[in-house]
Amino acid sequence: MMEYRVHARRIDAHGSLARAKAAEVVLDTDLAGRQDAMNxxxxxxxxxxxxxxxxxxxxxxxxxxxxxxxxxxxxxxxxxxxxxxxxxxxxxxxxxxxxxxxxxxxxxxxxxxxxxxxxxxxxxxxxxxxxxxx
Known part of the structure; x- marks a missing residue:
């Protein structure tokens, strides 16, 4: 079995950040939405x-x-x-x-x-x- 791991944390009311290995992805967690991040x-x-x-x-x-x-x-x-x-x-x-x-x-x-x-x-x-x- 392979295992995968991602850690995500809230930055503020406009977005969050997910990390896996050495990669980071900005998350659109703003209720109004963001154009610079994926929902x-x-x-x-x-x-x-x-x-x-x-x-x-x-x-x-x-x-x-x-x-x-x-x-x-x-x-x-x-x-x-x-x-x-x-x-x-x-x-x-x-x-x-x-x-x-x-x-x-x-x-x-x-x-x-x-x-x-x-x-x-x-x-x-x-x-x-x-x-x-x-």
Whole structure:
């Protein structure tokens, strides 16, 4: 079993700070919101994006997959009562000359072996696609 650890603390009524290893992230915990920090939902979506990108980094050498770039876009739909996410949508755009079958294989591997994607898909519908950059 792997363990992960994050420590977060309130700075003031406008924000907080999270630390893991040697990294720090400013958190938007202001009730009015902040433009210079991510709120909890944006952080969750960022974790999913990082999971997908890390999955690509892990699987491309094994599949001998050639890519020139990848972008991930995510959006979440939140209901108010009770407050929760009811859907997460994603689009993965890969700059690659690989075949459609290989792109499909990459997509399946990203979803199958992602810690965050597996965890979130058990709690909320995770819908999306992977496409080639035009």
């Amino acid at each position: 909890p939902v944006e952080l969750l979506l960022s974790a999913l994006a990082a999971c997908m990108l890390k999955g690509i980094e892990r699987v491309t050498p094994m599949l001998q997959f050639q890519i020139d770039g990848v972008e991930v876009t995510l959006e979440a739909l939140r209901q108010d009562a009770p407050p929760k996410l009811v859907a997460i949508r994603y689009e993965i755009v890969v700059d690659s000359a690989e075949t459609e079958q290989r792109l499909d294989l990459l997509h399946r591997n990203i979803l199958k072996y992602g810690t965050i994607s597996n965890t979130l898909s058990a709690a909320v519908p995770l819908e999306g696609h992977l496409r080639r950059k035009r």
